[in-house]
Structures are given as C-alpha cells and as structure tokens.
Amino acid sequence: MFFLLEGERRRTGIILAPPGAQIARLSETADDASPALDLMLEAQRKATTPLAARKAVQVVPIDLTGDMADYVWSINNIVWNEKTPPIELKSGERVELAMTNRTGMSQPMHLHGHTYQVVEIGGKRLDGARRDTVLVPPGKQVVVAFDCNNPGHWAFHCHLLYHAHAGMFASFKYS
Numbered sequence: 112m113f114f115l116l117e118g119e120r121r122r123t124g125i126i127l128a129p130p131g132a133q134i135a136r137l138s139e140t141a142d143d144a145s146p147a148l149d150l151m152l153e154a155q156r157k158a159t160t161p162l163a164a165r166k167a168v169q170v171v172p173i174d175l176t177g178d179m180a181d182y183v184w185s186i187n188n189i190v191w192n193e194k195t196p197p198i199e200l201k202s203g204e205r206v207e208l209a210m211t212n213r214t215g216m217s218q219p220m221h222l223h224g225h226t227y228q229v230v231e232i233g234g235k236r237l238d239g240a241r242r243d244t245v246l247v248p249p250g251k252q253v254v255v256a257f258d259c260n261n262p263g264h265w266a267f268h269c270h271l272l273y274h275a276h277a278g279m280f281a282s283f284k285y286s
C-alpha cells in the first residue's frame with residue numbers, strides 16, 4: 112500500500128505479508144507525480160447507516176474563504192474571533208451545510224458533536240458517507256446534512272489547524 116505525496120513522486124508505504132514471506136525492496140519514487148486529491152472516491156462512498164430521508168429545514172451557505180498569500184482564512188468572509196456570534200440552529204431540525212470552497216487550497220471541514228452525511232457533490236445528490244470531516248477541494252461544492260440531536264455549542268472548522276487558528280472557524284448553537 113503506497114502513500115504518495117500530493118503532486119509529487121515521493122512515496123512511502125506498508126507491506127502486508129504472511130510470516131516468512133520474502134519482501135522485496137520497492138522504490139521510494141513513483142513513476143508519475145500524483146494528481147491533486149479530488150472527490151472521485153468520496154462520490155463513490157455510500158453510508159451503511161444513512162440519515163433518515165427528510166427535507167432540511169435550514170440550509171446554511173458556507174463559503175470557505177481566505178487568501179494564501181496573506182494567510183487569512185475565514186468562513187463566509189468572517190475571520191473568527193471570540194466575539195463572533197454562533198450560527199443559531201433549532202433542536203430536532205435537519206440542517207444542511209452547503210459548502211463552496213472559494214480558496215485555492217483543499218479544506219477538510221470538521222464538525223464537532225455530530226456525524227453528518229455527504230448528500231451532494233458538485234450539484235449531484237447522493238446517499239454518501241457519514242463523516243465528521245470531508246475534504247472540499249478548491250472551487251468545489253459539497254453539501255452535508257445532519258440532525259440537531261445533540262444540543263450544545265459546537266465548533267465547525269477547517270481541520271488544517273493552521274487554517275482554523277487563522278480564522279477558518281465557526282460555531283453552531285442550539286438548545
């Protein structure tokens with residue numbers, strides 16, 4: 112099993128072998144550079160325990176925003192700070208987060224307190240994976256759904272912690 116650095120030929124890997132098997136030395140360099148990670152595999156995933164079919168009461172637009180050169184990262188152009196108000200949700204409701212990545216970098220978006228379901232990629236509805244983090248590549252749209260079944264004040268942020276720390280962070284609240 113090889114692990115390639117995105118956009119590079121360098122790789123590492125692990126070998127699964129029965130005891131006593133001969134293990135050949137493999138090259139640390141792949142023939143071709145790996146392409147940028149896209150949503151091809153994500154679009155093939157199917158939840159084993161999908162959310163119950165239900166229409167979302169609230170669709171929250173989430174623009175992933177920021178600037179690599181200035182290293183400013185934000186959600187809906189808001190650089191989070193401790194005075195940023197939470198996004199209010201209602202207990203018991205189905206919510207969808209309609210994420211659009213308007214930056215030049217992939218953003219792995221992580222929600223605390225819930226496992227959402229990937230329900231739309233690039234405008235196409237699907238019965239996708241249950242996750243707490245999904246990658247949103249540059250320029251792409253991913254919609255996730257969850258039920259407000261865990262009252263509290265929950266963080267939602269890019270899981271590149273440098274981005275989260277720089278402001279790509281928001282919170283949801285319901286009681």
Ligand SMILES: [Cu+2]
Pocket residue numbers: 184217218219269270271274275279
């Ligand atoms: Cu990020």
